[in-house]
Amino acid sequence: MPGDSMDKPNIVTCTAPVNIAVIKYWGKRNEELILPINSSLSVTLHQDQLKTTTTVATSRSFQEDRIWLNGKEEDITHPRLQSCLREIRRLTRKRRNDGVPCLDLSCLSHKVRICSVNNFPTAAGLASSAAGFACLVYTLAQVFGVEGELSGIARQGSGSACRSMYGGFVQWIMGNQDDGKDSLAQQVEPETHWPELRVLVLVASAERKPVGSTSGMQTSVETSCLLKHRAESVVPGRMAEMIEAVQKKDFPTFAELTMKDSNQFHATCLDTYPPIFYLNSVSHQIISLVHRYNGHYRDTRVAYTFDAGPNAVIFTLQQHVPEFVQVLKHFFPPETKREQFIKGLPVNHAALSEELKQTIGLEPMPKGIRYIISTKAGPGPCVVEDPTQHLLGSDGLPK
Ligand code: DP6
Secondary structure: OOOOHHHOOEEEEEEEEOEEEEEOOOOEEEOOOOEEOOOEEEEEEOOOOOEEEEEEEEEOOOOOOEEEEOOEEEOOOOHHHHHHHHHHHHHHHHHHHOOOOOOOHHHHHOEEEEEEEEOOOHHHOOOHHHHHHHHHHHHHHHHHOOOOOOHHHHOOOOHHHHHHHOOOEEEEEOOOOOOOOOOEEEEEEOOOOOOOEEEEEEEOOOOOOOOOHHHHHHHHHHHOHHHHHHHHHHHHHHHHHHHHHHHHOOHHHHHHHHHHHHHHHHHHHHHOOOOOOOOOHHHHHHHHHHHHHHHHHOOOOEEEEEOOOOOEEEEEEHHHHHHHHHHHHHHOOOOOOOOOOEEEOOOOOOOOOHHHHHHHOOOOOOOOOOEEEEEOEOOOOEEOOOHHHOOEOOOOOEO
């Protein structure tokens, strides 16, 4: 009935961040529930530079569930999407039964419309599934009026998504229960804890990654004994050391652990049979450059980490950003007429000494880096209050 308030959709829009692991998650002990073989730790990146925005609408008048991702309609029957929808509805019923007042339960039977966009190109090779599932779960929870622990649901969309449910420095505690109830994310320190810490995302190429994380880690679990050793004997100690380094804002320790953990993750990829290669020649050049830069100063000033793709993520302290960016520009001369080379937080100019160039002494690789996104640690998911920002109209279709 037109104008009937019962038919007016319930619409909520939220945003969620990307996170970058400094102790990597690689390998599941349960594929269905997405339970990892080791704990992991990440830094949530600032949403001013990198975020997913999701609108969810529910209405009695919608005939079917539908989803649009970055402007394209996608398959709503995707099993991980269905897991998140099912788990949020289950939690809503449970909270209601436990006596927590929430929205009218009738909305649980309504069909949902989901529309999601990233403010960064998929080509940036960043884990968009982490921000995407975190945003979906957070937004659904707002629509159904449930609060509290949601990382266990986001985890069932994509493992790394559970860490995007919090800002700052976040650990995903692997847990040991078979039902996964204790496999949850937890904030170690908020985003305000270490304001000097800076992040540079070096976008190396627009190539698609050859092997996706889900299937890659499956083969690693089946074939790599190095991965088993890593999960059982290396990560537990490293998690404790990393948490302490973060708490003390001890950059050299944080940086060294970050680089060693990235290298060990890529070593387990090489130990996978058949082997998986995520790094390319630009990645290798960045690794050499970072070690030579740190070597020049006899101080660990910069760290790199790589996920399941060739793009480097650099951690450093604010005071070193201008010079290090000049070093990158010198050894990876950018294509001049194209897009802006530095995006995000502004970077001041700095001079580059001949001596530093000489100690680094690498052959420049023109256009090896397409552009740099300069960012820092940031907050977890947020509700967008302004209704003009909704991605769906009241008809439940993308605007
Ligand atoms: C290399 O979370 O994408 O980025 O759980 O199968 O969805 P699924 O995998 P995903 O794996 C991320 C792997 C990584 C390391 C990390 O983020 O910890």
